[in-house]
Amino acid sequence: MSAPEIPTLHPARLIRRGLRLSAIGFLGLVLVYVLALTYAPVEARQGLAQKIFYVHVPAAWSTLLAFSLVGIASATYLWLEDRRLDRFAAASAEVGVVFGGVMLTTGPIWAKPIWGTWWTWDARLTLTLFLFFLFIGYLALRAAVQDPEERARFSAVVGILGMLLVPFIHLSVYLFRTIHPQPIVLKPSAPSLPPEMLRTLLVSTLVFTVLYLGFVTTRYGLALEQELREQGPDAA
Amino acid sequence: MPRSLDLVFAVAGKDIRAELRSRTALLTAMVFAALVLVIFNFARDPTAVSSATIAPSVLWVTFALAAIVAMNRAFTVERENGAMDGMLLAPIPREAVFFGKLLANLAFVGAVELVTLPLFTLFFNLSVWSILPGLLGVMALATIGFVAVGTIFGAMAVRTRFAELLLPVLLLPFMVPPLIGAVQVTTRLLADRPLSEMVGWLRLLGLYDIVFVTLCTLTFSSVVDE
Numbered sequence: 001m002s003a004p005e006i007p008t009l010h011p012a013r014l015i016r017r018g019l020r021l022s023a024i025g026f027l028g029l030v031l032v033y034v035l036a037l038t039y040a041p042v043e044a045r046q047g048l049a050q051k052i053f054y055v056h057v058p059a060a061w062s063t064l065l066a067f068s069l070v071g072i073a074s075a076t077y078l079w080l081e082d083r084r085l086d087r088f089a090a091a092s093a094e095v096g097v098v099f100g101g102v103m104l105t106t107g108p109i110w111a112k113p114i115w116g117t118w119w120t121w122d123a124r125l126t127l128t129l130f131l132f133f134l135f136i137g138y139l140a141l142r143a144a145v146q147d148p149e150e151r152a153r154f155s156a157v158v159g160i161l162g163m164l165l166v167p168f169i170h171l172s173v174y175l176f177r178t179i180h181p182q183p184i185v186l187k188p189s190a191p192s193l194p195p196e197m198l199r200t201l202l203v204s205t206l207v208f209t210v211l212y213l214g215f216v217t218t219r220y221g222l223a224l225e226q227e228l229r230e231q232g233p234d235a236a
Numbered sequence: 237m238p239r240s241l242d243l244v245f246a247v248a249g250k251d252i253r254a255e256l257r258s259r260t261a262l263l264t265a266m267v268f269a270a271l272v273l274v275i276f277n278f279a280r281d282p283t284a285v286s287s288a289t290i291a292p293s294v295l296w297v298t299f300a301l302a303a304i305v306a307m308n309r310a311f312t313v314e315r316e317n318g319a320m321d322g323m324l325l326a327p328i329p330r331e332a333v334f335f336g337k338l339l340a341n342l343a344f345v346g347a348v349e350l351v352t353l354p355l356f357t358l359f360f361n362l363s364v365w366s367i368l369p370g371l372l373g374v375m376a377l378a379t380i381g382f383v384a385v386g387t388i389f390g391a392m393a394v395r396t397r398f399a400e401l402l403l404p405v406l407l408l409p410f411m412v413p414p415l416i417g418a419v420q421v422t423t424r425l426l427a428d429r430p431l432s433e434m435v436g437w438l439r440l441l442g443l444y445d446i447v448f449v450t451l452c453t454l455t456f457s458s459v460v461d462e
Contacts, residue, residue, distance in 0.1 A: 130409050133408075133409050136405075137406045137409065140402060140406075141402060144397045144398060144402055145395065146397075150395065158392075164447060164448070168413040172417060172440060175436060175437065176416055
């Protein structure tokens, strides 16, 4: 079916490279913590609780980046049938679920003191929660199909359908919320951020992107390694 | 074009005929829906929540659960004796197979919904005669979309190890927009609100149907072809 595969990179080298990137990301994370606690000013109304913003927002960024790339890789897979795209989509979905977990745990920790509630059915919260569930379903499907060719096609279809589901969920929960308005005026978006805060956020976003790349590269290398080992006896 | 329509009806007819001969799955799904309704009646505090407030949600959650149970069966029957392979070997375009399966699933889910509706009005003591056309319309509009997605996921799930569990996990997120829309429209119908308050939701439901029926038709061959 697909073109004969020439692994340009050895899996072990990919894993090493991914781990190195992740290590840089973790070091960057230490820097983000230091910046957030010492460099960025304390927010006047929210106090120290606002510091979680520097972890929560970049985690959300990485989650959405991961899931969008799964959608794009899925659509391209059905077109090109390149196994690398499937491997990348799988790695990205898994990493996205991890970042999604960070986003969905840091969010309520912040919301409890600021909004007075752990969870609210706000449009953005609901959307990300369903995205999270959708990708857990995606990973469950991958785990349940044994034939790699079939697994790639099935998960690509789910990836494409999922990408198109996002605007629908957003629209429906948005309509739902505007008809039943909630007493929450405070929104996490702050249009005019002090430069120290903005810089800290940008550094953090960069760090989380590096972490994403590191994790995905490692995961991709592991998947490749696993595939090569499974094929091992036949190839030899 | 008429020829492909014949093929669609042939595929759907085969499914419906097979179902009508045994009737076990259909009856079981109907009993399941009735049981869900009964259980919901006990799951609320009648002194705190009036039945009219909770009725639309109960109706649609029941429909959703019954639809999942009903759709689980659509491709399980094809797996036995390699029936699916036989159908795929036949000179039928994949789109016709998909539409046939979709039609059969719609007939199946629709039958369950039509049996559930009178029970629902009975248990919740509602009068729906005046809004029946609107109610049937929104039922059709909401059901088409998620049954289309359910048909393609059913074809996938049946080839996996735990199909009965995987289908709901995959399908429920896709049921969210149609369910929210349908509950909103049903609430307004029951409260005799003007149509202008529902147009936004009806558009959303219609758009969902168009997008997902098209998309599922296009991707179906990637799911069934070896």
